[in-house]
Amino acid sequence: MSDAVWILGITMTKFGKHTDKDIADLASEAALGALVDGGVTMGEMGIMAFGNLMGGVSGQVVQKQIGQTGIPVYNVSNACATGATALRTVIMAIKAGEVDMGLAVGVEKLAGAGLLAGGTVGATPDVWEPSGRFGAVTPVDGRIGTETMPGVFAQIGQEYAYEHNVEADFKLFAQISEKNHAHSALNPLASYQKRFTLDEIMNDMMIAYPNTRPMCSANCDGAAAAVVVSDAKLKTLSLEQQRRAVKVSASILTTDPYEEACQVLPNVNTVTRLAAAQAYEQAGIGPSDLDLVELHDCFATAELVHYDNLGLCEPGGAVDFFKSGATWRDGSTPVNVSGGLESKGHPIAATGIANIWEICHHLRGEAGERQIEGAKAGLAHVIGLGSSCGVHILEKSGL
Amino acid sequence: MSKQVPLVDYLVLGDSPHLVANECTKCGARFFDRRSACASCSGTDFKKVDIGTEGTLRTFSIVSMAAPGIAVPFVASIIDVDGTSVRANVVNVTPDPEHVKLGMKVKLTTFPIGQDAEGTEAIGFGFEPVEVQ
Numbered sequence: 001m002s003d004a005v006w007i008l009g010i011t012m013t014k015f016g017k018h019t020d021k022d023i024a025d026l027a028s029e030a031a032l033g034a035l036v037d038g039g040v041t042m043g044e045m046g047i048m049a050f051g052n053l054m055g056g057v058s059g060q061v062v063q064k065q066i067g068q069t070g071i072p073v074y075n076v077s078n079a080c081a082t083g084a085t086a087l088r089t090v091i092m093a094i095k096a097g098e099v100d101m102g103l104a105v106g107v108e109k110l111a112g113a114g115l116l117a118g119g120t121v122g123a124t125p126d127v128w129e130p131s132g133r134f135g136a137v138t139p140v141d142g143r144i145g146t147e148t149m150p151g152v153f154a155q156i157g158q159e160y161a162y163e164h165n166v167e168a169d170f171k172l173f174a175q176i177s178e179k180n181h182a183h184s185a186l187n188p189l190a191s192y193q194k195r196f197t198l199d200e201i202m203n204d205m206m207i208a209y210p211n212t213r214p215m216c217s218a219n220c221d222g223a224a225a226a227v228v229v230s231d232a233k234l235k236t237l238s239l240e241q242q243r244r245a246v247k248v249s250a251s252i253l254t255t256d257p258y259e260e261a262c263q264v265l266p267n268v269n270t271v272t273r274l275a276a277a278q279a280y281e282q283a284g285i286g287p288s289d290l291d292l293v294e295l296h297d298c299f300a301t302a303e304l305v306h307y308d309n310l311g312l313c314e315p316g317g318a319v320d321f322f323k324s325g326a327t328w329r330d331g332s333t334p335v336n337v338s339g340g341l342e343s344k345g346h347p348i349a350a351t352g353i354a355n356i357w358e359i360c361h362h363l364r365g366e367a368g369e370r371q372i373e374g375a376k377a378g379l380a381h382v383i384g385l386g387s388s389c390g391v392h393i394l395e396k397s398g399l
Numbered sequence: 400m401s402k403q404v405p406l407v408d409y410l411v412l413g414d415s416p417h418l419v420a421n422e423c424t425k426c427g428a429r430f431f432d433r434r435s436a437c438a439s440c441s442g443t444d445f446k447k448v449d450i451g452t453e454g455t456l457r458t459f460s461i462v463s464m465a466a467p468g469i470a471v472p473f474v475a476s477i478i479d480v481d482g483t484s485v486r487a488n489v490v491n492v493t494p495d496p497e498h499v500k501l502g503m504k505v506k507l508t509t510f511p512i513g514q515d516a517e518g519t520e521a522i523g524f525g526f527e528p529v530e531v532q
Contacts, residue, residue: 135408
């Protein structure tokens with residue numbers, strides 16, 4: 001296919017606490033790593049897309065460290081889907097024929113950050129004054145439900161249990177976390193590589209029932225970057241570069257289509273289902289063709305619903321699907337063999353490229369101890385609350 | 400009695416407190432905030448509709464960690480009121496999974512949340528179990 005687009009080089013930094021590196025250092029490390037991995041240079045890039053959600057750093061700052069070549073930088077922001085948005089921006093530029101190679105970078109420094117989102121309740125005001133679109137006289141977080149991420153995603157998981165009348169209880173969600181933490185023991189770049197017992201997970205600090213602390217994504221520092229290349233350009237490169245290149249069979253970004261309740265509780269289901277349907281259509285392959293999936297387990301309660309949303313199981317069948325062992329690394333559809341956001345970590349803007357790196361690593365046969373043998377196709381999924389969904393389907397080079 | 404104001408403008412106080420939504424006259428989609436247009440059909444004409452005061456607990460989380468100043472634990476939830484979803488806390492219930500159950504019937508209740516310097520009282524709302532526990 002002549003209009004195919006390929007990942008030529010890709011890398012992620014170690015996720016964790018980098019006290020001696022700032023945002024530009026981490027982004028530079030990832031970007032330079034991706035260029036070296038692809039066997040190309042900054043001077044060959046025609047476009048750069050960059051994401052750093054919480055730090056407010058721009059791609060230009062990184063260019064000043066690694067190469068000011070005059071190319072445009074698109075600084076993108078799409079909540080937790082920021083990395084996928086940066087990657088998709090570069091892919092679109094290549095598909096549009098404007099450039100034949102580009103660099104996407106996502107970076108975040110979040111180690112030590114506490115609870116994300118949710119308003120702080122201040123002192124009672126001098127005068128109750130209605131403000132904002134709800135005419136609220138004081139911040140409503142905690143008074144009218146919760147705006148905290150653990151609580152929002154806890155409700156998303158519990159809603160699945162109610163809607164489908166299935167037994168998705170505290171223990172089941174904890175078992176999903178148990179799986180991802182077990183997987184992380186094989187990933188040297190994960191923030192946490194510790195295997196937890198089910199008891200340890202269930203008895204850890206409760207954040208928002210049914211999510212305990214190890215069932216929440218880990219705040220950490222990290223960066224990931226990818227070099228994307230057009231099919232025509234790839235054909236001019238070395239056989240080794242062509243062999244290691246990973247085909248982007250689908251690149252999709254959606255926002256949440258309206259459905260009742262979606263403005264009351266964020267709906268991560270509709271947005272994912274829409275992206276998945278478009279991705280499978282574009283790739284011409286289906287869920288059964290996938291050898292591994294990296295999905296957005298920002299909380300253990302979220303992973304369950306995405307088995308269903310991505311079509312990995314029968315509609316309403318996510319609980320039985322998980323209980324069958326399908327999503328463990330030796331199962332029929334390994335999910336989050338990297339350890340997922342719960343243990344690999346979730347440096348927000350890096351996540352949507354780091355999950356692509358994980359898939360590419362396996363498709364290239366370079367994943368070492370955690371290699372999924374013979375992997376030919378994989379899917380990477382990310383959610384940005386608000387909401388956006390990025391889905392990329394990747395396939396091994398036929399060479 | 401001191402002067403009262405609702406926590407949000409979609410809470411109507413008085414003898415029979417209730418919530419009120421902006422309903423799109425074209426497609427019927429309901430919203431609790433001030434609208435620019437309809438997110439479902441892009442229509443721009445809305446009417447006020449009263450929301451019922453009894454519903455079903457569709458989902459919840461018992462929040463133990465929250466921003467400074469927010470009392471924990473509390474039960475965050477979504478209530479299904481005859482097909483309209485409402486965000487609210489479940490109140491007047493022991494906040495544990497033995498007492499808060501998916502599908503339980505709940506009803507609207509209001510309560511004071513504090514007075515400002517002029518003595519005006521703000522009134523909040525929540526949903527409480529219909530059956531006394």
